Amino acid sequence: MPFKLVGEIGLKFFGKISASISHEIKNIMAIINENAGLIEDLTLMSEKGIPIDPERLKNISAKIIKQVARADTILKNMNKFAHSIDEPFxxxxxxxxxxxxxxxxxxxxxxxxxxxxxxxxxxxxxxxxxxxxxxxxxxxxxxxxxxxxxxxxxxxxxxxxxxxxxxxxxxxxxxxxxxxxxxxxxxxxxxxxxxxxxxxxxxxxxxxxxxxxxxxxxxx
Amino acid sequence: MQILLVDDEEELVSTIAERLSYRGIEADWATSGEEALKLVNNKKYDLAVLDIKMPKMGGLKLKKLINKKCPDMKFIFLTGHGSEEDFKEGTTEAGVDYYLVKPVKIEALMEKMKTILKQER
Missing domain, CATH: 3.30.565.10 (Histidine kinase-like ATPase, C-terminal domain)
Known part of the structure; x- marks a missing residue:
């Protein structure tokens, strides 16, 4: 078995998947970041006398929870994938x-x-x-x-x-x-x-x- | 200033648009290159913020198509790369003059928009 070549192919695959996951996690972080920023904006506005609609906050919270669940699924898959290298068979x-x-x-x-x-x-x-x-x-x-x-x-x-x-x-x-x-x-x-x-x-x-x-x- | 935001993550692009509106900047948004081209056909924008990687049509291809109709329009690219260094490699030749790495601070985005549009005047 050409171990060196198999290793190179495997490493390339590992890199490709890791890069893809990091891009996706970056997107999730960006959404959470914007929603946290939005809460901050609404809070600053409420300090200036513009009331915050509780439904609005519930909606933002739901969006954040959804993204956390998305990240959790991706990271669970990544964990399984990473551990697939533990044993040769x-x-x-x-x-x-x-x-x-x-x-x-x-x-x-x-x-x-x-x-x-x-x-x-x-x-x-x-x-x-x-x-x-x-x-x-x-x-x-x-x-x-x-x-x-x-x-x-x-x-x-x-x-x-x-x-x-x-x-x-x-x-x-x-x-x-x-x-x-x-x-x-x-x-x-x-x-x-x-x-x-x-x-x-x-x-x-x-x-x-x-x-x-x-x-x-x-x-x- | 007329801004167009394009990213396939709807919850990201719509939230950025809302936050910009609280800062006095009106921005339209789209979640695909095709949607963005429809908007560009109906309205004149000063600047577009484009995600580099989107299904079917990425930001670089979209820029080329928009430029055919609007040669003066300016662009900021958003990238999910790990760092600016990762992203810089090979992108200057592709016409990426301005970019921000996700997650983006709204103040940094506004600063970049203002700098680019000021340079043009």
């Missing part, structure tokens, strides 16, 4: 991991004007893998599908248990992918990750999906 529930990567990708999706819908099966799919690199390859698949999805701009992600393996399907890709040659994916970095994860990527021309095939236990 770990037991994970695939649906949870997909949802986490979708949460981490939310800002990228919003920037691209794309919706991401996850349809996980109700039965948990437990796999043993490298959690961090699995997140990296899932993120890259989501990103590719976001850039190449059909009109309507929704990426659908479904997972499936196949006994000794599991699959994650990303769709639907645009019509122009008439052959695998047009796809230009996976590229070098994805191939290194796939190799490290003992996984494979298949383009399904019938369903217009990118399918990630992963072993249930990477050590077997």
């Amino acid at each position: 770990g037991q994970i529930e695939l649906g949870e991991l997909i949802s986490l990567v979708c949460g981490l990708s939310a800002r990228f999706a919003s920037m691209k004007g794309v919706n991401v819908e996850v349809n996980n099966i109700k039965t948990p799919i437990i796999i043993i893998t490298n959690p961090f690199f699995m997140q990296t390859i899932i993120f890259r698949c989501i990103n590719f599908t976001m850039d190449n999805c059909e009109k309507g701009k929704t990426v659908f992600i479904t997972s499936k248990d196949n006994g000794n393996s599991a699959t994650i399907a990303f769709g639907k890709l645009r019509e122009f992918f008439e052959s695998k040659e047009n796809l230009n994916f996976p590229q070098k970095e994805e191939k290194i990750l796939l190799n490290a994860l003992k996984s494979e990527m298949i383009l399904s021309l019938d369903t217009k999906e990118l399918i990630l095939n992963i072993p249930k236990d990477i050590n077997k």
Whole structure:
């Protein structure tokens, strides 16, 4: 396994997610900052004899609470993401991991004007893998599908248990992918990750999906 | 002075507009590049405050489109970058003359607006 290259790809992913989260937290801080400033403005105005409407204060307070909840969700995801590096191999529930990567990708999706819908099966799919690199390859698949999805701009992600393996399907890709040659994916970095994860990527021309095939236990 | 504020975070942009109004500055606001272009088509603004990163159309692209119709309009960019140093890299060539890093102090925003518009007179 080309450890140095896998490490570089992972570090790049970690940096990208951290930068995205810091941007989002900055936005949240900016909203809280303006609302705190607004309370200050209203207080100064009330000192000059202009009464404050209690409903107005309730409304500002609700906005601040909403932003704190938003930050809490983002930071919970970030914490899970950061701890995914703790162990080289770990037991994970695939649906949870997909949802986490979708949460981490939310800002990228919003920037691209794309919706991401996850349809996980109700039965948990437990796999043993490298959690961090699995997140990296899932993120890259989501990103590719976001850039190449059909009109309507929704990426659908479904997972499936196949006994000794599991699959994650990303769709639907645009019509122009008439052959695998047009796809230009996976590229070098994805191939290194796939190799490290003992996984494979298949383009399904019938369903217009990118399918990630992963072993249930990477050590077997 | 006629000000246009554009940021995809509605709660941010509407609150800044309200706070500016308490300071005697009337500002219109939009939450996307498309909305902003509609406003620019119907009203003449002296200055626009644009978020750099917005879905579909970012602040830099929006500036270019606005400039085609309003070449004299001035711009301040808002950024969520970690620091000014992070943001400075590579932005001067893109036409970013004035910017503020979020979260922004309303006094700093007003000061920058006044400085830019004073320079033009």
